Amino acid sequence: MKEEVKLMKGNEVVAEAAIRCGCDAYFGYPITPQSEVLETLMQLRPWETTGMVVLQAESEVAAINMVYGGAACGKKVMTSSSSPGISLMCEGLSYLAGAELPCVVVNVSRGGPGLGTIQPSQADYFQAVKGGGHGDYHLIVLAPNSVQEMYDFVSLGFELAFRYLNPVMILSDGVIGQMMEKVVLSEAVPRWTDEQIVAQSGSWAVYGKPETRTRNIVTSLELEADRQEKVNLKLIEKYRRVAANEVRYETFQCEDADYVLVAYGSSARICSKVVEMAREEGHKVGLLRPITLYPFPSGAIRELADRVKGFLSVEMNAGQMVEDVRLATEHRAPVAHYGRMGGVVHSPSEVYEALKREFINQ
Amino acid sequence: MAAEVEMKPENLVYAKPRLITDKTMHYCPGCSHGVVHKLIAEVIDEMGLEHDTIGISPVGCAVLAYDYIDVDWVESAHGRATALATAIKRLRPDKMVFTYQGDGDLAAIGTGETIHAGNRGENITVIFINNAIYGMTGGQMAPTTLLGMKTATTPYGRDPRLNGYPYKIGEVMSLLDGVCYVTRQSVHTPAAVRKAKKAIRKAFENSMAGRGLSLVEIVATCNSGWKLSPVEANRWMEEHMMEFYPLGDLKDTEKK
Numbered sequence: 001m002k003e004e005v006k007l008m009k010g011n012e013v014v015a016e017a018a019i020r021c022g023c024d025a026y027f028g029y030p031i032t033p034q035s036e037v038l039e040t041l042m043q044l045r046p047w048e049t050t051g052m053v054v055l056q057a058e059s060e061v062a063a064i065n066m067v068y069g070g071a072a073c074g075k076k077v078m079t080s081s082s083s084p085g086i087s088l089m090c091e092g093l094s095y096l097a098g099a100e101l102p103c104v105v106v107n108v109s110r111g112g113p114g115l116g117t118i119q120p121s122q123a124d125y126f127q128a129v130k131g132g133g134h135g136d137y138h139l140i141v142l143a144p145n146s147v148q149e150m151y152d153f154v155s156l157g158f159e160l161a162f163r164y165l166n167p168v169m170i171l172s173d174g175v176i177g178q179m180m181e182k183v184v185l186s187e188a189v190p191r192w193t194d195e196q197i198v199a200q201s202g203s204w205a206v207y208g209k210p211e212t213r214t215r216n217i218v219t220s221l222e223l224e225a226d227r228q229e230k231v232n233l234k235l236i237e238k239y240r241r242v243a244a245n246e247v248r249y250e251t252f253q254c255e256d257a258d259y260v261l262v263a264y265g266s267s268a269r270i271c272s273k274v275v276e277m278a279r280e281e282g283h284k285v286g287l288l289r290p291i292t293l294y295p296f297p298s299g300a301i302r303e304l305a306d307r308v309k310g311f312l313s314v315e316m317n318a319g320q321m322v323e324d325v326r327l328a329t330e331h332r333a334p335v336a337h338y339g340r341m342g343g344v345v346h347s348p349s350e351v352y353e354a355l356k357r358e359f360i361n362q
Numbered sequence: 363m364a365a366e367v368e369m370k371p372e373n374l375v376y377a378k379p380r381l382i383t384d385k386t387m388h389y390c391p392g393c394s395h396g397v398v399h400k401l402i403a404e405v406i407d408e409m410g411l412e413h414d415t416i417g418i419s420p421v422g423c424a425v426l427a428y429d430y431i432d433v434d435w436v437e438s439a440h441g442r443a444t445a446l447a448t449a450i451k452r453l454r455p456d457k458m459v460f461t462y463q464g465d466g467d468l469a470a471i472g473t474g475e476t477i478h479a480g481n482r483g484e485n486i487t488v489i490f491i492n493n494a495i496y497g498m499t500g501g502q503m504a505p506t507t508l509l510g511m512k513t514a515t516t517p518y519g520r521d522p523r524l525n526g527y528p529y530k531i532g533e534v535m536s537l538l539d540g541v542c543y544v545t546r547q548s549v550h551t552p553a554a555v556r557k558a559k560k561a562i563r564k565a566f567e568n569s570m571a572g573r574g575l576s577l578v579e580i581v582a583t584c585n586s587g588w589k590l591s592p593v594e595a596n597r598w599m600e601e602h603m604m605e606f607y608p609l610g611d612l613k614d615t616e617k618k
Contacts, residue, residue, distance in 0.1 A: 024453060025449060025452070025453055027449065053449075053452045053453060055448070055449075055452065057445070057478075058474060058475070058478035059474060061442070061445075061474075061475075062442070062445040062448075062474070062475050062478065063445075065438070065439060065442035065445035065446055065449075065475070066445050066446070066448055066449035067449070068436075068438075068439070068442075068445075068446055068449075069418075069436065069445065069446030069447065069448065069449035069450045069453075070449040070450070070453050072436040072446070072450065073416075073449075073450055073453050073454055075453050077449070077453075091439060092439065092442075095439050099437075206416045206434035206435065206436055206450070207416070207434065207454060207457070208413050208414040208415060208416060208433075208434055208454070208457050209412065209413055209415075209432070209433055209434045210413055211413065214432075215428075215432055215433055215434050215435065216434050216435075217428045217434075217435045217436075217437070218435070218436040218437065219428065219435075219436070219437035220437070221425060221426075221437055
């Protein structure tokens with residue numbers, strides 16, 4: 001498959017990205033607003049071209065455990081779901097993190113709690129970056145703000161997942177999943193051969209114990225307390241490396257800004273319009289867009305905190321990322337939150353009004 | 363006093379299977395797990411599958427099965443073994459993939475995964491140890507616990523009005539089109555051990571031939587959980603367990 005430029009939905013490009021980045025398997029369960037991922041894969045029938053396995057599981061619980069099994073083989077495997085389905089997957093995510101298995105999980109999030117709504121929301125920030133499952137672990141969390149990033153982050157996700165042997169979550173939302181945009185689909189790369197898998201993951205993956213090594217055991221179990229603590233310490237050390245090397249963010253007109261909006265995903269798209277509106281009226285407003293939500297760009301916010309008059313964390317939720325923004329500022333600048341909930345997407349003018357109310361007109 | 367006899371290799375009539383590791387097993391004396399592990403190790407070796415087998419261990423007493431049988435292993439979350447096996451077999455169709463699960467893992471928390479793996483006809487083998495109790499957590503009621511049977515959570519005996527009925531998942535699985543072989547065996551006598559071994563071999567052969575899912579149920583003892591000596595547990599199993607869970611093939615699509 002050659003490079004192509006197409007007009008596609010965010011969910012559809014996840015399927016394209018999986019096939020073109022040499023993904024070995026996708027396991028999923030239908031849930032709105034992301035069912036197009038599985039539907040597109042079934043339409044494209046990659047098992048006839050790249051040999052990729054695509055399977056509709058009987059539940060999200062089964063899907064994430066299929067991911068666990070596939071990842072244990074050293075294969076590039078992924079799933080996608082939306083908020084209530086991700087809740088069901090959290091047990092599996094904890095096991096994946098505990099067993100240090102690489103995979104990519106896409107959350108096209110919707111409003112909650114409970115069955116909530118099928119409309120877009122960013123209310124799963126805490127679940128994505130603070131855990132969700134049990135035990136001390138972190139996912140690496142990428143937040144796309146365009147259809148192109150939905151596409152690009154699948155292969156980036158696998159790259160990070162295998163670099164750190166850790167599950168990666170692409171935290172998207174119903175806006176990005178459902179909207180259509182121009183997207184550049186990269187030239188396809190082949191799936192890894194068995195030899196490549198042995199070369200890069202042979203020390204831990206299961207593929208039938210060859211004569212050249214002792215058996216591999218993929219497990220997250222350690223019954224001895226002092227040995228489990230060593231596992232925890234090893235994970236913490238890994239998360240420190242992730243935080244040191246993988247923080248990604250983008251700034252927009254922050255150089256001279258008095259006020260900085262902090263927003264990710266679709267909310268960041270809205271906030272870039274707010275920056276324009278405010279600048280037209282002579283207010284120096286900038287935008288910081290975290291691309292990785294874990295690791296969080298705390299350093300960049302800390303630097304800005306010494307020279308700005310305030311941060312407004314703009315999220316489609318009741319105020320979740322705002323806690324990390326506030327922690328990052330070390331109380332050197334005031335931080336406020338604005339966001340609509342329940343599937344309501346805030347308009348640029350609503351955000352601008354909130355910015356005036358919280359800071360500019362104070 | 364008898365004279366000391368030197369044990370010569372040609373006089374050996376029994377040996378530890380080559381694929382059973384030297385790790386001391388944590389199973390209680392009298393437990394059936396050790397025998398079933400031995401049979402699996404022997405069959406893998408005899409079929410020449412040492413380098414082509416991937417086992418999936420459950421949550422339950424057999425969680426550490428990976429310490430004892432010398433093949434590649436993945437340890438599953440509670441009840442999810444057949445979901446893992448589904449992915450592993452589909453991604454490595456040339457390998458022999460089996461799960462090893464107890465009654466709580468397979469027939470309570472993992473019922474959904476078990477039935478759907480069977481219904482999809484996944485080419486895997488499920489070894490199912492049915493001892494009618496949760497062993498590892500200290501002897502609580504399992505879905506397979508017999509009526510009237512006392513456990514830590516049915517201290518006055520299993521009462522169907524309170525706890526429902528024991529459940530024959532082997533029979534349930536045998537109804538599914540994707541399941542090719544369901545058999546119920548035991549390992550409490552030498553004859554039973556030989557039959558169980560044949561059943562395990564047949565299941566592994568089915569998996570390699572792509573015939574669908576095979577389930578080998580082993581009606582087993584848990585003398586610690588049942589609070590009986592190993593000998594009494596065997597007797598109790600014959601008298602009570604086998605009445606409700608009769609041994610024999612429940613389904614065999616190869617037998618026309």
